[in-house]
Amino acid sequence: MEMNIALLPGDGIGPEVIAQAVKVVKAVGQKFGHTITFKEGLVGACAIDATGDPYPDATHEICAASDAVLFGAIGDPKYDNDPKAKVRPEQGLLRMRQKLGLFANVRPTFTFPSLVHKSPLKLDRVDGVDFVFFRELTGGIYFGEPRGRNEQGTKAFDTNVYSKEEIVRLARMGFEAAQKRRKLLTCVDKANVMATSRLWRETVQELASEYPDVKVEYEFVDAVAMRLIQWPKAYDVLITENLFGDILTDEASVISGSMGLMPSASLGSKVKLFEPIHGSYPQAAGKDIANPLGTVLSAAMMFDYAFDMKAEADTISDVVNLSLAEGYVTEDIADGGTAYKTSQVGDWLAAKILG
Amino acid sequence: MEMNIALLPGDGIGPEVIAQAVKVVKAVGQKFGHTITFKEGLVGACAIDATGDPYPDATHEICAASDAVLFGAIGDPKYDNDPKAKVRPEQGLLRMRQKLGLFANVRPTFTFPSLVHKSPLKLDRVDGVDFVFFRELTGGIYFGEPRGRNEQGTKAFDTNVYSKEEIVRLARMGFEAAQKRRKLLTCVDKANVMATSRLWRETVQELASEYPDVKVEYEFVDAVAMRLIQWPKAYDVLITENLFGDILTDEASVISGSMGLMPSASLGSKVKLFEPIHGSYPQAAGKDIANPLGTVLSAAMMFDYAFDMKAEADTISDVVNLSLAEGYVTEDIADGGTAYKTSQVGDWLAAKILG
Numbered sequence: 001m002e003m004n005i006a007l008l009p010g011d012g013i014g015p016e017v018i019a020q021a022v023k024v025v026k027a028v029g030q031k032f033g034h035t036i037t038f039k040e041g042l043v044g045a046c047a048i049d050a051t052g053d054p055y056p057d058a059t060h061e062i063c064a065a066s067d068a069v070l071f072g073a074i075g076d077p078k079y080d081n082d083p084k085a086k087v088r089p090e091q092g093l094l095r096m097r098q099k100l101g102l103f104a105n106v107r108p109t110f111t112f113p114s115l116v117h118k119s120p121l122k123l124d125r126v127d128g129v130d131f132v133f134f135r136e137l138t139g140g141i142y143f144g145e146p147r148g149r150n151e152q153g154t155k156a157f158d159t160n161v162y163s164k165e166e167i168v169r170l171a172r173m174g175f176e177a178a179q180k181r182r183k184l185l186t187c188v189d190k191a192n193v194m195a196t197s198r199l200w201r202e203t204v205q206e207l208a209s210e211y212p213d214v215k216v217e218y219e220f221v222d223a224v225a226m227r228l229i230q231w232p233k234a235y236d237v238l239i240t241e242n243l244f245g246d247i248l249t250d251e252a253s254v255i256s257g258s259m260g261l262m263p264s265a266s267l268g269s270k271v272k273l274f275e276p277i278h279g280s281y282p283q284a285a286g287k288d289i290a291n292p293l294g295t296v297l298s299a300a301m302m303f304d305y306a307f308d309m310k311a312e313a314d315t316i317s318d319v320v321n322l323s324l325a326e327g328y329v330t331e332d333i334a335d336g337g338t339a340y341k342t343s344q345v346g347d348w349l350a351a352k353i354l355g
Numbered sequence: 356m357e358m359n360i361a362l363l364p365g366d367g368i369g370p371e372v373i374a375q376a377v378k379v380v381k382a383v384g385q386k387f388g389h390t391i392t393f394k395e396g397l398v399g400a401c402a403i404d405a406t407g408d409p410y411p412d413a414t415h416e417i418c419a420a421s422d423a424v425l426f427g428a429i430g431d432p433k434y435d436n437d438p439k440a441k442v443r444p445e446q447g448l449l450r451m452r453q454k455l456g457l458f459a460n461v462r463p464t465f466t467f468p469s470l471v472h473k474s475p476l477k478l479d480r481v482d483g484v485d486f487v488f489f490r491e492l493t494g495g496i497y498f499g500e501p502r503g504r505n506e507q508g509t510k511a512f513d514t515n516v517y518s519k520e521e522i523v524r525l526a527r528m529g530f531e532a533a534q535k536r537r538k539l540l541t542c543v544d545k546a547n548v549m550a551t552s553r554l555w556r557e558t559v560q561e562l563a564s565e566y567p568d569v570k571v572e573y574e575f576v577d578a579v580a581m582r583l584i585q586w587p588k589a590y591d592v593l594i595t596e597n598l599f600g601d602i603l604t605d606e607a608s609v610i611s612g613s614m615g616l617m618p619s620a621s622l623g624s625k626v627k628l629f630e631p632i633h634g635s636y637p638q639a640a641g642k643d644i645a646n647p648l649g650t651v652l653s654a655a656m657m658f659d660y661a662f663d664m665k666a667e668a669d670t671i672s673d674v675v676n677l678s679l680a681e682g683y684v685t686e687d688i689a690d691g692g693t694a695y696k697t698s699q700v701g702d703w704l705a706a707k708i709l710g
């Protein structure tokens with residue numbers, strides 16, 4: 001098969017981890033006989049530095065013409081703590097999501113037996129955790145109008161807004177995922193306070209009859225923030241709006257003890273995007289020490305979700321598990337053993353796939 | 356001194372735990388020579404059942420005429436999962452906060468050495484945790500207009516709105532608390548996305564120069580949701596808006612392993628309100644098994660915050676610690692030892708204060 005992949009390395013450690021994913025994807029292509037073309041684009045702080053725009057048109061064209069996007073990370077400390085900055089890297093991310101129609105962010109949380117001891121939670125709480133968030137990604141308070149200040153600048157406002165269709169399309173993804181998993185769907189909202197949340201709950205209640213095999217639970221966002229730590233094994237599939245999803249998926253990301261390994265997918269249109277959940281980690285940039293496994297596992301998700309290639313995806317997961325088993329890993333998870341470089345881990349994984 | 360205390364037992368286990376706090380407050384009054392008058396009002400589901408209104412005028416008059424309010428809990432399962440219900444218990448809570456001008460919710464998180472093993476977190480992460488949230492309580496998306504639906508009912512919207520003054524008065528409380536503690540203030544916002552958050556950050560940056568002894572950190576709400584679990588000891592005082600505070604204080608409440616013991620205060624006007632952070636726990640209602648210590652410690656906060664009576668407050672904390680040390684506690688924290696009834700714990704605490 002022919003596959004066109006857009007590469008958006010972004011900022012900080014982004015280029016280094018993307019480079020390893022590329023090695024792995026190339027190796028899989030070679031092994032399975034796919035012709036893979038890569039095109040690279042700028043996004044984030046590096047795009048601002050080069051063009052003044054965090055998501056240049058040229059980058060959008062590369063993404064829109066691709067079959068899938070592999071994305072590293074964005075963000076640079078020089079743009080933080082300046083609430084008045086006119087252009088910010090994050091704006092690139094938000095415009096990219098909107099222009100590519102990526103309305104669903106899929107974030108699995110699962111454990112690796114060899115890493116679960118790194119969790120801040122006790123073993124009995126976290127061992128075997130396996131849930132997935134479907135976060136709405138192109139609506140809500142991130143994009144709602146009006147937003148801004150009054151004339152004197154003494155009052156600020158944001159608008160949270162959701163249409164039934166936006167909720168339906170996200171919720172259906174959640175229901176369908178639940179059908180293939182443990183058949184439990186948790187709708188996370190704040191229906192006791194927010195009008196948008198009441199529309200979410202109502203809409204999900206209406207849809208539920210179409211998925212009689214799925215058990216649906218409704219929980220307030222504050223309760224989920226507690227139960228995610230108290231008993232994360234209680235969850236299977238969670239669906240929620242953009243802002244709640246931002247907070248809860250980040251909270252969830254620290255549970256498994258393997259944040260550096262967690263992948264994610266953003267879906268919704270022909271072009272799908274895949275990225276590790278970790279950030280741009282500027283302190284480590286250029287040092288060849290960042291853990292590439294989150295990006296490599298995002299590439300596995302790409303084969304699965306974008307190309308429906310299960311065998312290719314499993315090949316990647318298998319070599320990642322092998323690298324963990326053999327301790328061929330970066331310093332963050334080396335646990336006193338030899339710490340390998342980012343680039344060495346990429347080389348090793350690619351070699352194992354081909355060997 | 357003369358003290359007029361309004362009692363709002365509310366729903367579920369509320370009446371049972373409030374009854375124990377009353378015993379303790381009476382004992383402290385007797386010991387220190389205060390004349391304490393109690394007046395009881397209805398709020399929540401029980402108020403709807405009796406009057407159709409979750410916060411009846413009669414209740415408001417009792418509260419407004421009091422020096423302090425002791426509040427139990429509200430909520431009844433019969434009002435859940437009905438997004439179209441016209442009257443809900445929570446509306447009573449929100450109206451009460453607004454009409455009493457309680458714009459700041461103060462929620463300490465600290466550990467009890469004898470209970471910290473109940474935390475879902477590992478001991479080294481949580482041992483000695485000691486931070487306090489100042490959550491804005493009468494603004495933001497909880498009250499902003501417009502909110503509702505379009506005519507067809509296919510679109511819903513909420514408005515998040517903050518004025519500079521609302522931020523200033525809450526932030527000042529946080530700065531002053533930090534000055535009396537470890538002098539670290541964390542401003543929690545989503546300034547990379549929300550206009551209201553940018554006003555929060557800007558306003559706090561302006562105020563910071565008036566408190567040169569306080570170190571101020573700015574963190575995004577999603578990052579705090581992670582770090583609260585990864586390294587909760589990093590925090591001292593946190594300030595945030597209403598919705599973020601709702602989510603993060605609940606997340607924080609499970610960290611210490613002693614949720615049933617955590618008190619809270621709502622401040623802002625002449626009348627201050629004190630309540631345990633736990634909910635109405637309907638499954639336990641009427642069984643005389645609920646842990647009253649959260650409400651008892653809220654009464655301690657009342658002596659401290661509402662009446663500036665440190666010795667009285669300490670007397671209560673001391674007997675609570677004694678009850679923990681001697682294992683005179685309810686089943687949720689009995690840990691295999693004898694489980695005492697809610698009412699027995701109240702009697703024991705009052706007797707110890709007087710004895």
Ligand SMILES: CC(C)[C@H](C(=O)O)[C@@H](O)C(=O)O
Binds near residue numbers: 093246547548577
């Ligand atoms: C950088 C920021 C705008 C972004 C978000 O809030 O969506 C990030 O936190 C994320 O979750 O991808």
Ligand SMILES: CC(C)[C@H](C(=O)O)[C@@H](O)C(=O)O
Binds near residue numbers: 193601
């Ligand atoms: C019951 C609900 C409206 C309330 C809130 O969201 O403020 C509760 O969660 C709280 O934190 O006191």
